[in-house]
Amino acid sequence: MDRPLWISLGGALGFALAALAAYLRVWHRSVGVGLWLRWAAVVAVLLNGAYVGYVLHMHGVTETFRHDYESAVLLATLLGLMGIGAYASAALRGLDGFLFLAAALLDFGALMVIDQSMTVATYRPWYVSHGLAFAVSAACFIGSGIAGMVYLLVHRVLRGKHDLSLVGGVPSLEALERFGRQLLAIGFPLFTYGILTGICGVAHRSDIGQQAWYLDAAVVLSLLVWVVYGLGLSAILFMPRLRGRKAATLASCAMFLVVAVLATRDLSFIHR
Amino acid sequence: MRTLVIGCNHRSARVALRERLAFDEASVPRALRSLVESFPGTEAVLLSTCNRLELYLAHADQGIPRIGQVIDFLAGWHDLDAAEFAPALYSHEDVEAARHLFRVVSSLDSMVLGESQILGQAKAAYETAKQTGTVSRGLDALFRQAFSVAKEIHTHTGIATGRVSVGSTAVDLARQIFSRFEDKIVLMVGAGKMGEMTLRHLLTTHPKELWVTNRTDPRAADLAARLSQRYGVHTRVIPFAEWIDRLAEADIVISSTGSREPILKAKDFAPIPARRRYRSLLLIDIAVPRDIDVAVAEQDCVFLYNIDDLQTVTEKTLARRRGALDQCHEIIEAGLLAFAERLASPDLGSLIEALSRRFQEISDAELARIIPKLENASDRDRELIRQMLHRVAQKILNHPLQLLNDTAANGAARVYADTLRAMFDVSSQDADDPAGRKP
Numbered sequence: 001m002d003r004p005l006w007i008s009l010g011g012a013l014g015f016a017l018a019a020l021a022a023y024l025r026v027w028h029r030s031v032g033v034g035l036w037l038r039w040a041a042v043v044a045v046l047l048n049g050a051y052v053g054y055v056l057h058m059h060g061v062t063e064t065f066r067h068d069y070e071s072a073v074l075l076a077t078l079l080g081l082m083g084i085g086a087y088a089s090a091a092l093r094g095l096d097g098f099l100f101l102a103a104a105l106l107d108f109g110a111l112m113v114i115d116q117s118m119t120v121a122t123y124r125p126w127y128v129s130h131g132l133a134f135a136v137s138a139a140c141f142i143g144s145g146i147a148g149m150v151y152l153l154v155h156r157v158l159r160g161k162h163d164l165s166l167v168g169g170v171p172s173l174e175a176l177e178r179f180g181r182q183l184l185a186i187g188f189p190l191f192t193y194g195i196l197t198g199i200c201g202v203a204h205r206s207d208i209g210q211q212a213w214y215l216d217a218a219v220v221l222s223l224l225v226w227v228v229y230g231l232g233l234s235a236i237l238f239m240p241r242l243r244g245r246k247a248a249t250l251a252s253c254a255m256f257l258v259v260a261v262l263a264t265r266d267l268s269f270i271h272r
Numbered sequence: 273m274r275t276l277v278i279g280c281n282h283r284s285a286r287v288a289l290r291e292r293l294a295f296d297e298a299s300v301p302r303a304l305r306s307l308v309e310s311f312p313g314t315e316a317v318l319l320s321t322c323n324r325l326e327l328y329l330a331h332a333d334q335g336i337p338r339i340g341q342v343i344d345f346l347a348g349w350h351d352l353d354a355a356e357f358a359p360a361l362y363s364h365e366d367v368e369a370a371r372h373l374f375r376v377v378s379s380l381d382s383m384v385l386g387e388s389q390i391l392g393q394a395k396a397a398y399e400t401a402k403q404t405g406t407v408s409r410g411l412d413a414l415f416r417q418a419f420s421v422a423k424e425i426h427t428h429t430g431i432a433t434g435r436v437s438v439g440s441t442a443v444d445l446a447r448q449i450f451s452r453f454e455d456k457i458v459l460m461v462g463a464g465k466m467g468e469m470t471l472r473h474l475l476t477t478h479p480k481e482l483w484v485t486n487r488t489d490p491r492a493a494d495l496a497a498r499l500s501q502r503y504g505v506h507t508r509v510i511p512f513a514e515w516i517d518r519l520a521e522a523d524i525v526i527s528s529t530g531s532r533e534p535i536l537k538a539k540d541f542a543p544i545p546a547r548r549r550y551r552s553l554l555l556i557d558i559a560v561p562r563d564i565d566v567a568v569a570e571q572d573c574v575f576l577y578n579i580d581d582l583q584t585v586t587e588k589t590l591a592r593r594r595g596a597l598d599q600c601h602e603i604i605e606a607g608l609l610a611f612a613e614r615l616a617s618p619d620l621g622s623l624i625e626a627l628s629r630r631f632q633e634i635s636d637a638e639l640a641r642i643i644p645k646l647e648n649a650s651d652r653d654r655e656l657i658r659q660m661l662h663r664v665a666q667k668i669l670n671h672p673l674q675l676l677n678d679t680a681a682n683g684a685a686r687v688y689a690d691t692l693r694a695m696f697d698v699s700s701q702d703a704d705d706p707a708g709r710k711p
Contacts, residue, residue, distance in 0.1 A: 091451045154448060155572075161581045164444050173552060175451035240549035245572045 004069055007051045008111045011073070014044025015080055015104035022087075022097025026169030041084050041100055048077040048107065065131040072110035078139035079103040092179055094170035098146045130201060133194035138258055140187025141229070145255020147180035151248035177244065180251050181236060188229050195226055221261045228254050273410045273615070274333065277372050278342050278363040279319070279326030282383045285360035287580045291561035293350060293357060295320040296530060300397075301404040303349060308406050310345055311337040315411040317401040319376075321393045322466065322560040322579050323383045328373065330410030339363050370414055370611055374604045377422040379431070380597065383583045384438060385590045386431040389469070391422050413614060421607035428603070429596040438466070438579070439473030441586045442556050446474060446524055449552050449575060453477040459522035460484045461515055461535070463491040466558055467528025468499075474524060475503040483522065485510040487529070516540050520547035524554045527563040538567035545571045558582075620676050623689055626698045627673070631665035 021037035052074055055064045064070050083099035086092040154167045154176065171179070202213045213219060232250045235242040242250075280290065295303055300318050307316050307327070314337060315330040327342060343361065347354040364372045375381045377394045398415045401407045407415075426432045450456060456479045460471050463486040475482065482505045486492035489509060496507035510518055516536060519525065529535060536555075545553075555576040557564040562578050569576035639658055646654065672692055679685040692698065 158445070158448060158575050159569075159572075161577065161584045163584075164441075164448060164586075167448060168444070172447060172451040173449050178451070241546070243550045243573070244552065 003051070004073075004114050005111065007047060007073065008107050011044045011048045011076060011080075012104045012107035014040045014047065015076070015083075015100045015107060018044065018083065019097045019100040019104060022094070022100060026094050026097060037096070038084070038087065041080055041087070041096075044103070044107070045077055045080040045084065048073050048080065052077065061128045065128065065135075068113035069110050069115075071131065071135055072106055072113060074135050075139055075142075076103045076106035076110065078136060079106065079142060082139065082143050086179075091175040092171050095147060095150055095176070095179070098150055099143060102142055102146055127201065130194055130197035133190045133197065137187040137191035137194060138262065140183040140190070141225075141251075141258045142255055144180045144183040144187065144251045145258070147176045147183065148248035148251030148255070151176040151180065152245065152252065155245050155248070173244070177247070180248065184229065184233050184236070184251065188233050191226060191229065195222055198222070217264045218261060221257065221264055225254065225257045225261055228257060274331050274336070274366065275369040275410065275414060276329045276331075276337075276339070276342075276363065276365050277326055277369040278329075278339055278361055279324060280357070280360045280362065281324035281326075281381065282580065282583055284362055285357070287560060287562065287578065289357055289360055290323070290325065292352060293325045293346065294322075294560055295325065300400055304401055304404045304406045306349070307345060311341065314406075315401075315408050316406045317397055317411055317415065319394055319397040321390065322558065324376070324381075326376070328369070328411060328414070330408075330414070332410075367608060367612070370417075371604060371608055373414060373418045374421045374607055377418045378425040378600060378604065379422075380425075380600055380604075383579070384441070384586050386426075386593045386596075387437045388426070388432060389437070389466075391419070391426075395419065414611070417607060417611040417614070421604055424607070425600050425603050429599045431593055431596045431600055437469075437473070438558060438582055439470040441582050442470050442526070442577075443473045443477060445556070445575070445577060446477060446554055449554055450523065453479045455480050456523040457481045457483060457521055459510070459515065459518065459525045460495070461525060461527040461563065462486055462529035462559065463488075463495045464528045464530065464559075467526050468495060470526050470528070470556065470558060471499065472503075474526070475499060475505055478503075479505065479524070481505070482507045483510045483515075483518065484508070485512050485515040485518075487512050516544075519544045519553070522553070523551070525556065527555070527557045528559045529563050531559070531563060532561055534561075534563060534565045536564045536568060538565050538570070541565075541568045541571075545573055548573070556582075620685065620689065623692065623698065624673055624676065627669060627692060627696060630696055630698055631669055632662070635661040635665050 018037050018041035021040065025037065052064070052070060055070055065074070079099050080103040083096040083103060086094075086099055087096035150170055151173060154170060154173055156162075157164070157167045158173070198219070202219075228250075232242075232247070232254060235250075236247050280293065282290070285293070295318060300320060304316050304318055307318075307329075308314055311329075311331070313331055313333070317328040319326045319328070327346075329337065329342070331337065343354050343358050346352075346357070372381070373394075377391050379385065379387050379390045382390050394415075398407065398411075401411070446453075456477075458471070458474055458479045458481070460467060460482065463484065471482075482496065482499060482503075484492040484496040484499075484507060486495070489511070492509045496509050499505060500507040519541070527536070550571075550573045553574050555564055555568065555574060557576065557578045560579060564576060564578070566576065566578075568574060635658075639661060642657075643649075643654055646657075649657075672688070676685060676688055676692070679688060
């Protein structure tokens with residue numbers, strides 16, 4: 001109990017400091033905080049990564065990701081890495097703060113699921129790829145949603161003809177749109193893979209019996225997310241009219257659906 | 273001498289009103305002549321830019337012309353009802369008028385604080401008025417002092433530092449919309465100076481191509497050639513009839529034509545976004561009257577900024593420059609004081625004229641006395657004697673006059689002027705009245 005507490009608090013603090021530094025750099029033009037930003041985020045990523053690595057070493061892959069806490073820490077680590085990547089990219093610098101903030105919230109939120117774990121039935125090899133695919137696609141969808149929200153902010157400032165310094169340090173609309181689209185393009189196939197492996201897994205489970213697994217809350221919401229992202233991605237690729245603000249709105253709203261999927265695992269009888 | 277300024281600017285009048293009150297370059301001399309004919313003895317300078325219309329007037333008599341008369345003149349010239357625009361006008365007299373001009377040319381009253389364009393525009397307005405013959409001693413001294421103050425402010429304060437102008441704001445806008453420019457096409461509509469200045473800023477982003485279009489192709493070709501040479505950008509001249517169609521390919525458009533009507537209307541633009549596959553399009557309309565119908569911006573992917581919008585955008589980024597305002601105001605007040613002292617200082621021009629006249633009179637009197645006595649002198653000898661006397665008089669006067677000129681800017685000039693008057697018996701009346709003669 002003690003170790004996860006300190007890992008989460010340390011990770012959340014590191015990401016929060018990085019987000020604060022990004023905020024100061026973007027909106028207050030504070031010079032000299034870049035180093036602080038980089039190291040706070042790097043320390044948080046290393047802390048989270050080291051913890052996940054330690055648990056993997058001690059308990060193996062399936063046992064590790066059977067627990068909600070480790071999955072949440074992994075998701076926070078992925079978002080933190082995405083934030084460091086955004087900071088390193090000249091076109092995306094400014095988006096890092098939002099990603100670090102999401103990582104900090106996830107790290108902190110992980111404390112609430114420390115003792116929660118999946119059903120023993122998930123202790124199967126297929127679960128590893130299922131869980132990892134969901135974790136990476138969730139990180140992509142959350143990243144895409146954050147990019148969408150920032151896009152909407154910049155779009156609003158530009159269309160409303162407000163002070164440009166409000167968004168002066170955040171990426172351009174073009175960069176945000178491209179980044180969001182790329183994350184969707186990575187996340188959607190992985191999410192599809194996660195759903196397929198989930199269906200395969202549940203089909204081979206004997207413990208479910210006559211229960212209608214397809215009515216499980218997590219399954220229903222996951223399928224809903226898949227449909228939304230599927231339609232969204234198709235629309236963005238094949239319906240140019242839905243580019244820009246509409247695509248960003250879709251990505252932002254869909255992100256909350258992803259969060260809902262993660263939050264409803266407690267209600268899922270096939271996961272517990 | 274009474275000085276009066278009356279006009280409107282971007283703060284007192286919306287762009288829709290300013291564009292109706294604007295004078296184009298060609299009509300300014302005609303307007304100035306008409307104004308001076310309406311109010312004889314009045315000096316006038318007309319400053320008409322995108323953001324302001326101001327009439328600077330000076331007259332020897334107080335109360336001429338009255339503000340109402342000037343408003344009536346503007347109403348008559350533009351065929352407008354005075355009630356439509358009079359509430360948007362402001363006016364200042366005498367010291368306040370001078371202070372206002374100093375603020376204007378120092379760009380403290382500009383849409384973009386500290387921008388340098390207004391100084392050039394004010395100088396051009398002053399030169400136009402001089403060439404038209406509507407500037408004399410009153411406004412000449414005022415404008416010269418204003419330019420001197422502006423120079424000092426721009427040199428010694430931070431008011432003009434940083435990247436704040438219509439052009440640099442346009443670049444900031446473009447950078448907030450696009451992340452890379454090597455695949456972007458910039459389209460310039462019109463070949464005006466303001467548009468060119470904005471374009472020069474945008475070309476620092478190194479776009480893929482620059483397209484230029486203008487009603488007169490040779491001007492477009494000339495602009496394209498100059499910019500291609502200066503920035504190494506690939507340029508192309510687009511026939512004016514085709515430019516709307518080419519919006520399907522362009523990414524950034526700067527429009528700055530002299531058209532009285534919008535040249536891009538919503539119905540003409542309607543099919544363009546679909547053809548562009550809804551890629552973002554930045555439209556910068558810096559023309560007054562506006563070139564682009566505001567309804568064009570209803571599309572999500574279109575970012576339309578006119579001259580008023582740029583003001584809104586730049587307002588906050590100018591905060592740093594505002595920090596230098598106190599120092600600027602100190603310089604302006606010092607300039608006003610210097611100007612007031614100059615006005616109150618002895619009129620050296622008329623004193624010099626009176627001194628020359630006095631010496632000429634003495635020479636003529638001596639010649640009149642001596643010539644009759646030179647019975648054997650030829651006409652040529654008499655002319656040589658006259659020239660010699662004239663040269664002697666000039667040489668005697670040369671040093672004192674030089675001294676007067678050299679000290680004109682400080683208080684010593686008054687002492688020297690009074691001394692010279694006393695020494696050579698030149699009264700104030702002689703100095704003021706060119707036709708005056710000593711009894």
